[in-house]
Amino acid sequence: MKKLLTLTLTLVLALVLVANQASAQQFSKRKQYNSVGVSLNAMNYFGDIVPKPSITSLRFAATRPNLGLSFTRRFAPRISARGTLAYGRITGDDAKAADDTDPDAKYRFNRNMNFRNDIVELSGVGIFDLIENRNNYLKRPDFVPYVFAGVSLFHHNPKAQDANGNFVALQPLGTEGQRANGEGTYGLWQVSIPFGGGVRYKLNKSFDLGFEIGWRKTFTDYLDDVSGNFAPDEQLLTDQARYFGRGITRSQSGEFASFTTPGQMRGKSNEDDWYIVTGFSLNYILAPRVKSPKFR
Numbered sequence: 001m002k003k004l005l006t007l008t009l010t011l012v013l014a015l016v017l018v019a020n021q022a023s024a025q026q027f028s029k030r031k032q033y034n035s036v037g038v039s040l041n042a043m044n045y046f047g048d049i050v051p052k053p054s055i056t057s058l059r060f061a062a063t064r065p066n067l068g069l070s071f072t073r074r075f076a077p078r079i080s081a082r083g084t085l086a087y088g089r090i091t092g093d094d095a096k097a098a099d100d101t102d103p104d105a106k107y108r109f110n111r112n113m114n115f116r117n118d119i120v121e122l123s124g125v126g127i128f129d130l131i132e133n134r135n136n137y138l139k140r141p142d143f144v145p146y147v148f149a150g151v152s153l154f155h156h157n158p159k160a161q162d163a164n165g166n167f168v169a170l171q172p173l174g175t176e177g178q179r180a181n182g183e184g185t186y187g188l189w190q191v192s193i194p195f196g197g198g199v200r201y202k203l204n205k206s207f208d209l210g211f212e213i214g215w216r217k218t219f220t221d222y223l224d225d226v227s228g229n230f231a232p233d234e235q236l237l238t239d240q241a242r243y244f245g246r247g248i249t250r251s252q253s254g255e256f257a258s259f260t261t262p263g264q265m266r267g268k269s270n271e272d273d274w275y276i277v278t279g280f281s282l283n284y285i286l287a288p289r290v291k292s293p294k295f296r
Contacts, residue, residue, distance in 0.1 A: 033137045034073050034286045035208070041066035041088065041279025048226040048267040049092030049113055053104065055271050059097045062076040064089040077132035082148070084123045090226050090275050107259060110250045111266070115224045117158040117169065119275070120215075123194050125150030137285050142202045149195040152216065157188055158225040160244050168240060175245035176266065177231030186222040193217040196204045200283070210281040218272055226267035230260050240264050 043066040050057040074080045091114075098109035115280025125148045133140045159167040171185050178185045198212030221227040225244075236242040246260040258264065 007140045009084050030288065031134070031136045033288050034071065035283045036056070036286065037070040037072065037210070037281045037283035039070065039086070039279055039281035040067040041068065041277045043088040043090055043275060043277055044272060045090035045092065045223060045275040047092065047109075047114060047221075047224045047273035048093055049097060049224050051099070051105070053268060055058070055274065058276070059092070061096065062093070064091055066279065068281070070281070070283075072127070072283065077134045080127040080129070082125050082127055084121070086121045086123070086277070087118070088277065089116060089118050090223065097151075107256070110256050110259060112222070112250050113160070113226055114168070115158045115160050117223055119156045121152050121154040123150060123152030125194055137287070138205055139261045140202060141228055144200045145197065146200065147197045148214070149193070151203050152192050152194050153189065154192060155189055156223060158223060160225070162243065168244070170244060173238060173241040173244060175225055175241055176228045177234070177235030179237050179241070180235035186220055191219055191221050192219070198210045206285050206287070208283040208285070210283060211279070212277065212281065213278045216275045216277070218274060221267070221269060221272050223273035223275065227269045228266060229263045230262055230266045232262040
């Protein structure tokens with residue numbers, strides 16, 4: 001996945017540089033235009049509570065909806081910039097993701113973690129069209145593939161379900177002993193790098209239909225509140241911290257007798273969590289105002 005990120009960002013940068021050179025010729029401001037859009041997406045995540053202990057593993061049944069509003073400005077024949085405000089949810093559940101008959105997954109099945117995380121994201125990306133349009137919006141191509149990359153700020157708040165079915169915010173609890181050992185808990189405001197690609201289809205002179213897939217490279221391993229090792233009881237300061245930190249495992253006997261002892265691996269701390277947004281958008285073009293020439 002890291003190689004995919006590097007290759008994608010390198011490709012986007014190279015294409016933008018080529019586009020800047022190709023756009024050295026005048027692109028009339030009268031051909032520039034804005035558009036607004038709405039998107040309906042599917043949201044998934046890569047992390048510790050997935051079917052396989054791999055950053056590329058995800059559980060499609062855990063897909064949840066994501067909604068977005070966007071504003072796009074076209075600056076050049078191939079280059080646009082887009083700002084988006086989106087809201088969506090990611091989820092994970094060891095009981096559904098991990099196979100208790102799989103030697104590589106049965107410990108995570110008995111770990112029995114679950115979470116859901118509502119994410120609000122504000123992003124800004126640059127878009128590079130693979131097919132240029134040197135005309136105005138009325139003569140834009142019918143079908144345009146594109147790639148994009150940028151930066152986003154997002155707020156998240158992982159929660160888990162207790163024995164009574166109530167969802168409890170996990171970050172304040174310090175489920176890996178963060179509150180007691182002085183490290184402090186993870187931040188609920190984070191930055192990510194969105195990148196990906198998509199296609200736009202011209203429905204009529206005013207509307208485009210789009211399909212897009214975008215990855216989010218985050219810099220936190222706590223979208224699911226699971227990262228490090230099991231903490232000792234004295235570092236879990238409340239009953240809820242102990243319950244969610246290590247007390248909800250299915251078995252404490254046999255081969256799992258020492259599974260949750262302090263220092264045992266609770267999560268895979270050497271890889272940050274990711275999330276992915278895939279879906280459709282409908283964009284309405286705001287026709288630029290045509291200024292009439294002044295006569296004297």
